[in-house]
Amino acid sequence: STQPNFQPAAKIFAPYSIYKGKAALSADPLLPKFTKLESGDYKVERRGVIMLTFWPAIGERKYDWDKRQKFALSATEVGSLINLGAKDSCEFFHDPSMLSSNAGQVRKSLSIKAHADGSGYFVSLSVVNNVLHSNDRFVVPVTAAEFAVMRTAFSFALPHIMGWDHTVSKLPIHCNEGSYIRSNGGS
Amino acid sequence: STQPNFQPAAKIFAPYSIYKGKAALSADPLLPKFTKLESGDYKVERRGVIMLTFWPAIGERKYDWDKRQKFALSATEVGSLINLGAKDSCEFFHDPSMLSSNAGQVRKSLSIKAHADGSGYFVSLSVVNNVLHSNDRFVVPVTAAEFAVMRTAFSFALPHIMGWDHTVSKLPIHCNEGSYIRSNGGS
Amino acid sequence: STQPNFQPAAKIFAPYSIYKGKAALSADPLLPKFTKLESGDYKVERRGVIMLTFWPAIGERKYDWDKRQKFALSATEVGSLINLGAKDSCEFFHDPSMLSSNAGQVRKSLSIKAHADGSGYFVSLSVVNNVLHSNDRFVVPVTAAEFAVMRTAFSFALPHIMGWDHTVSKLPIHCNEGSYIRSNGGS
Amino acid sequence: STQPNFQPAAKIFAPYSIYKGKAALSADPLLPKFTKLESGDYKVERRGVIMLTFWPAIGERKYDWDKRQKFALSATEVGSLINLGAKDSCEFFHDPSMLSSNAGQVRKSLSIKAHADGSGYFVSLSVVNNVLHSNDRFVVPVTAAEFAVMRTAFSFALPHIMGWDHTVSKLPIHCNEGSYIRSNGGS
Numbered sequence: 001s002t003q004p005n006f007q008p009a010a011k012i013f014a015p016y017s018i019y020k021g022k023a024a025l026s027a028d029p030l031l032p033k034f035t036k037l038e039s040g041d042y043k044v045e046r047r048g049v050i051m052l053t054f055w056p057a058i059g060e061r062k063y064d065w066d067k068r069q070k071f072a073l074s075a076t077e078v079g080s081l082i083n084l085g086a087k088d089s090c091e092f093f094h095d096p097s098m099l100s101s102n103a104g105q106v107r108k109s110l111s112i113k114a115h116a117d118g119s120g121y122f123v124s125l126s127v128v129n130n131v132l133h134s135n136d137r138f139v140v141p142v143t144a145a146e147f148a149v150m151r152t153a154f155s156f157a158l159p160h161i162m163g164w165d166h167t168v169s170k171l172p173i174h175c176n177e178g179s180y181i182r183s184n185g186g187s
Numbered sequence: 188s189t190q191p192n193f194q195p196a197a198k199i200f201a202p203y204s205i206y207k208g209k210a211a212l213s214a215d216p217l218l219p220k221f222t223k224l225e226s227g228d229y230k231v232e233r234r235g236v237i238m239l240t241f242w243p244a245i246g247e248r249k250y251d252w253d254k255r256q257k258f259a260l261s262a263t264e265v266g267s268l269i270n271l272g273a274k275d276s277c278e279f280f281h282d283p284s285m286l287s288s289n290a291g292q293v294r295k296s297l298s299i300k301a302h303a304d305g306s307g308y309f310v311s312l313s314v315v316n317n318v319l320h321s322n323d324r325f326v327v328p329v330t331a332a333e334f335a336v337m338r339t340a341f342s343f344a345l346p347h348i349m350g351w352d353h354t355v356s357k358l359p360i361h362c363n364e365g366s367y368i369r370s371n372g373g374s
Numbered sequence: 375s376t377q378p379n380f381q382p383a384a385k386i387f388a389p390y391s392i393y394k395g396k397a398a399l400s401a402d403p404l405l406p407k408f409t410k411l412e413s414g415d416y417k418v419e420r421r422g423v424i425m426l427t428f429w430p431a432i433g434e435r436k437y438d439w440d441k442r443q444k445f446a447l448s449a450t451e452v453g454s455l456i457n458l459g460a461k462d463s464c465e466f467f468h469d470p471s472m473l474s475s476n477a478g479q480v481r482k483s484l485s486i487k488a489h490a491d492g493s494g495y496f497v498s499l500s501v502v503n504n505v506l507h508s509n510d511r512f513v514v515p516v517t518a519a520e521f522a523v524m525r526t527a528f529s530f531a532l533p534h535i536m537g538w539d540h541t542v543s544k545l546p547i548h549c550n551e552g553s554y555i556r557s558n559g560g561s
Numbered sequence: 562s563t564q565p566n567f568q569p570a571a572k573i574f575a576p577y578s579i580y581k582g583k584a585a586l587s588a589d590p591l592l593p594k595f596t597k598l599e600s601g602d603y604k605v606e607r608r609g610v611i612m613l614t615f616w617p618a619i620g621e622r623k624y625d626w627d628k629r630q631k632f633a634l635s636a637t638e639v640g641s642l643i644n645l646g647a648k649d650s651c652e653f654f655h656d657p658s659m660l661s662s663n664a665g666q667v668r669k670s671l672s673i674k675a676h677a678d679g680s681g682y683f684v685s686l687s688v689v690n691n692v693l694h695s696n697d698r699f700v701v702p703v704t705a706a707e708f709a710v711m712r713t714a715f716s717f718a719l720p721h722i723m724g725w726d727h728t729v730s731k732l733p734i735h736c737n738e739g740s741y742i743r744s745n746g747g748s
Contacts, residue, residue, distance in 0.1 A: 013230040014219070014350030016262070029355050032388070043387040075390070080519035082526065145267035149345065152269065156346040158523065159530040160355035163388030168403050168534035200604035201593070201724030203636070216729050332641035336719065339643065343720040347729035406575070417574035449577070454706035456713065532710065533717040537575030542590050542721035 015053070016153060018146055023138040024063050025123060026053045027150060029157040030072070034166075048161030050078055050154055052110070054125045054138035069127045069136055071110045075162050082151045082158070086118035086144070105130045120144050202240075203340060205333055210325040211250050212310060213240045214337060216344040217259075221353075235348030237265055237341055239297070241312045241325035256314045256323055258297045260341075262349050269338045269345070273305035273331070292317050307331050389427070390527060392520055397512040398437050399497060400427045401524060403531040404446075408540075422535030424452055424528055426484070428499045428512035443501045443510055445484045449536050456525045456532070460492035460518070479504050494518050576614075577714060579707055584699040585624045586684060587614045588711060590718040591633075595727075609722030611639055611715055613671070615686045615699035630688045630697055632671045636723050643712045643719070647679035647705070666691045681705050 015026035032048040055068035071094065073081065080090050094108040111124045120143040127136045142150070159165055202213035219235040242255035258281065260268065267277050281295040298311045307330040314323045329337070346352055389400035406422040429442040445468065447455065454464050468482040485498045494517040501510045516524070533539055576587040593609040616629040632655065634642065641651050655669040672685045681704040688697045703711070720726055 011226075011228040012221070012350065012353040012356070013228065014354050016349055016351075029351065031355060034386070039385075041385040041387065075523050076517075076519050079521075079523035079526065083518060083522035143263075144270060145263050147266075148270035149262050149266035149349075152266065152342050152345050153349060153351055155526050157351060157355055158526050162390055162523075162527060163386065164390075164403065164527055164531060165355070166386040167388050168405060168531055168539070169386070198600075198602040199595070199724065199727040199730070200602065201728050203723055203725075216725065218729060330637075331644055332637050334640075335644035336636050336640035336723075339640065339716050339719050340723060340725055344725060344729055352729070408573070413572075415572040415574065449710050450704075450706050453708075453710035453713065457705055457709035529713050532713050536577055536710075536714060537573065538577075538590065538714055538718060540573040541575050542592060542718055542726070543573070 016149060018140060018142060019061070019063065020140050021057060023054055023056050023140050025138070025140040025142070027051070027153070028053070029161055032161060032163045034163070042166070044163045047075060048163070049073055049075075050157060050161065052125070054140065056138060067136070069108075069125055069138065071108055071125055073110075075158060078154050078158050078161070081112065082155050084112065084114075084121075084151075087114045087116075089113040089121075118144070121147055203336060205327060205329060206248070206250065207327050208244060210241055210243050210327050212325075212327040212329070214238070214340070215240070216348055219348060219350045221350070229353070231350045234262060235350070236260055236262075237344060237348065239312070241327065243325060254323070256295075256312055256325065258295055258312055260297075262345060265341050265345050265348070268299065269342050271299065271301075271308075271338075274301045274303075276300040276308075305331070308334055390523060392514060392516060393435070393437065394514050395431060397428055397430050397514050399512070399514040399516070401425070401527070402427070403535055406535060406537045408537070416540075418537045421449060422537070423447055423449075424531060424535065426499070428514065430512060441510070443482075443499055443512065445482055445499055447484075449532060452528050452532050452535070455486065456529050458486065458488075458495075458525075461488045461490075463487040463495075492518070495521055577710060579701060579703060580622070580624065581701050582618060584615055584617050584701050586699075586701040586703070588612070588714070589614070590722055593722060593724045595724070603727070605724045608636060609724070610634055610636075611718060611722065613686070615701065617699060628697070630669075630686055630699065632669055632686055634671075636719060639715050639719050639722070642673065643716050645673065645675075645682075645712075648675045648677075650674040650682075679705070682708055 013028075015028045017024060017026040028051045030049050030051050032044045033046040034042045035045040036042055049072040052071045052073060053068050054071075055063050055065050058064045071092075073092070077092050080092075084090060089112060091109060091111040094110075095103055096106050096108065097103050107128045109126050111122075111126075113122045113124070115121065120141060122139055123142050124137065124139045126138075127134070129135070200215075202215045204211060204213040215238045217236050217238050219231045220233040221229040222232040223229055236259040239258045239260060240255050241258075242250050242252050245251045258279075260279070264279050267279075271277060276299060278296060278298040281297075282290055283293050283295065284290050294315045296313050298309070298313075300309045300311070302308065307328060309326055310329050311324065311326045313325075314321070316322070387402075389402045391398060391400040402425045404422050404425050406418045407420040408416040409419040410416055423446040426445045426447060427442050428445075429437050429439050432438045445466075447466075451466050454466075458464060463486060465483060465485045468484075469477055470480050470482065471477050481502045483500050485496070485500075487496045487498070489495065494515060496513055497516050498511065498513045500512075501508070503509070574589075576589045578585060578587040589612045591609050591612050593605045594607040595603045596606040597603055610633040613632045613634060614629050615632075616624050616626050619625045632653075634653070638653050641653075645651060650673060652670060652672045655671075656664055657667050657669065658664050668689045670687050672683070672687075674683045674685070676682065681702060683700055684703050685698065685700045687699075688695070690696070
């Protein structure tokens with residue numbers, strides 16, 4: 001693991017949140033996890049994601065955070081979203097327990113559907129939980145301006161959730177040695 | 188507050204300014220403010236903005252900075268602006284005292300209106316102040332090239348005014364410990 | 375050379391990999407190499423590339439890494455790729471021994487061909503080796519979403535493989551001197 | 562001035578160069594210069610530019626660097642260039658001695674003219690020097706792929722030549738104080 005043993009890095013919360021009549025939606029990048037190899041090098045152990053969180057309105061400007069549901073967009077799903085034309089739609093399906101013995105018990109689907117006039121999108125999350133016998137559905141209308149924020153911020157975050165900010169990094173911090181230029185040219 | 192107690196960071200002024208016949212317009216990013224949580228983590232307390240400043244011409248190449256008026260573009264308004272097609276228009280309304288007892292006393296509106304031939308935009312600010320009985324109006328014609336600078340610079344600045352440069356940051360500065368890779372994977 | 379003599383910087387592996395039925399494809403940025411000039415300044419000695427690696431499937435979800443072939447995209451080839459419209463195609467030819475006595479012995483060609491309906495691309499690598507009398511061919515269908523990831527990540531990486539992240543860098547790391555602003559204005 | 566007094570930062574040369582039959586063209590970002598204010602803050606004293614350099618071919622793959630001519634693209638001219646459609650053209654005129662007593666003695670014009678089929682551009686520099694009675698003209702055909710590299714690299718560099726990388730910077734390097742988050746929220 002790459003967790004430093006002297007002091008964990010502080011987390012920083014800066015979600016992009018959209019509050020609408022029936023539900024709220026927020027987006028947050030989560031960075032990849034790296035493993036240190038025996039060679040001293042690092043490789044991505046788990047890709048990062050853009051985490052979408054939905055939670056329902058329970059009154060005028062009141063929302064219930066305890067009823068939130070999450071959907072983690074992979075790099076390729078982010079690619080699909082930032083590539084979406086003004087009249088396009090897309091849908092993603094996740095099973096949080098895929099490949100385990102609990103597969104199929106929870107099914108999540110995220111749908112992004114353009115308004116016919118190109119003025120925005122309906123972003124919907126549906127979570128069917130066959131264990132809890134629950135069926136949650138959230139719909140958040142997102143304006144073209146809000147979607148432009150998401151597209152720009154997600155495009156910015158994409159190389160970071162892939163770990164490419166590290167592979168192109170020019171700054172090995174050897175502070176007491178003065179500045180030099182890093183090169184990964186041998187690889 | 189996150190203000191370090193030993194020495195405030197220097198401010199750096201690098202506005203993008205456009206001087207035209209009747210008025211000048213400049214744009215500047217302002218970063219978000221963070222609060223330190225009891226956990227030691229941070230969250231955005233107040234979002235950043237792109238601050239637009241207008242000030243009038245009072246002669247040939249002379250402008251009166253004392254008569255300036257400001258309009259703070261939110262992340263979503265920046266999204267609207269960078270999403271604007273060559274023939275599109277948009278308008279934003281602000282009340283600096285919204286939700287206070289002074290609500291409605293000052294009304295600001297910013298309008299961006301495309302030239303019919305797609306060669307640029309009229310960017311106008313109107314400020315009606317019912318307390319001072321004043322009514323200021325500024326119009327700055329912005330060429331397509333100047334607008335492309337704004338679109339590119341605002342797209343660059345958007346993740347920073349949202350605070351996402353922090354959430355994806357790979358550099359916790361622990362200089363005397365050597366370099367390591369930060370991961371926010373637990374969040 | 376710019377290799378620091380006390381401790382080589384760790385390498386970080388974060389390829390973007392696409393696994394399909396017949397073959398897998400991964401992409402990785404490689405940074406440029408710099409030479410230190412007598413003046414103490416640096417110049418790019420060898421440009422960076424985006425390295426594409428193809429390797430064949432040898433069964434269900436099994437791939438043979440030992441049979442991989444590589445194709446190094448130059449800055450201009452990356453420009454061609456990120457500029458590709460939804461219905462466009464392009465092809466690049468490389469001779470790894472160009473200008474040496476072995477010229478012509480190995481010929482590589484990379485082809486990117488849009489699906490007729492704009493839903494993605496076929497990315498193919500062909501390697502003809504006249505010494506080994508081998509002829510390898512890999513075809514990986516890439517969806518529009520996967521290609522959007524590549525376009526965004528390659529656009530992000532392009533200034534880095536060119537070395538422009540260094541020419542615009544604002545951070546000479548002189549940690550014990552406090553912060554100051556770097557200017558390359560004299561150049 | 563912001564020049565550190567202990568050791569000037571090393572310069573880094575990483576031009577994007579295009580060699581064609583009649584001439585070569587290279588592009589390089591030059592950063593802005595800052596002035597320190599009495600308050601301890603900084604402001605941009607002189608904007609940065611993208612410097613274009615042209616030099617003529619004098620034989621097969623031989624070019625004469627001594628006969629080079631330069632053209633410094635301002636932020637707004639960069640905006641014009643990155644905004645150029647596949648069939649668009651633009652032209653800029655510079656007088657290096659504008660507003661001085663030598664005004665009009667040297668006239669430079671840069672023209673970017675799209676090929677009729679959208680496959681690239683002719684980039685031409687003309688320098689008429691009435692003092693030296695010289696008249697230099699360079700024409701470099703630039704492919705769509707090469708122009709895509711320029712557009713992407715110039716878009717990357719634009720916020721830096723404007724100084725916006727500093728205004729949004731999150732890293733005041735106070736290495737021995739641990740990490741904290743910079744906020745320019747007071748401005």
